[in-house]
Amino acid sequence: MGEDEQMRVVVDELVAVKPALAAGNVRPYSLLTADLNLDARDLAELADRFRAGYPGFDLGAWVDHVRTSHGDSVGAVARVLSVLHP
Secondary structure, three states: OOHHHHHHHHHHHHHHHOOOOOHHHOOOOOEOOOOOOOOHHHHHHHHHHHHHHOOOOOHHHHHHHHHOOOOOEHHHHHHHHHHHOO
């Protein structure tokens, strides 16, 4: 699966976790925590959803790692998933 398809997967999962998000407003550069306002509960639910299809990806640990560099973007998640599930 390419990065574009993974982007759609990420957006679909985001909207499933936080229905108030409009899929059309989620951009690759949207930050999960700062722009989309995902809280710890939202991130935990999103991580659970990804864990089933991407067992090697721990979203919570990844967000903690990249948040300090402001790199928790939707596009960055899609890139990681495309590497884990090409």
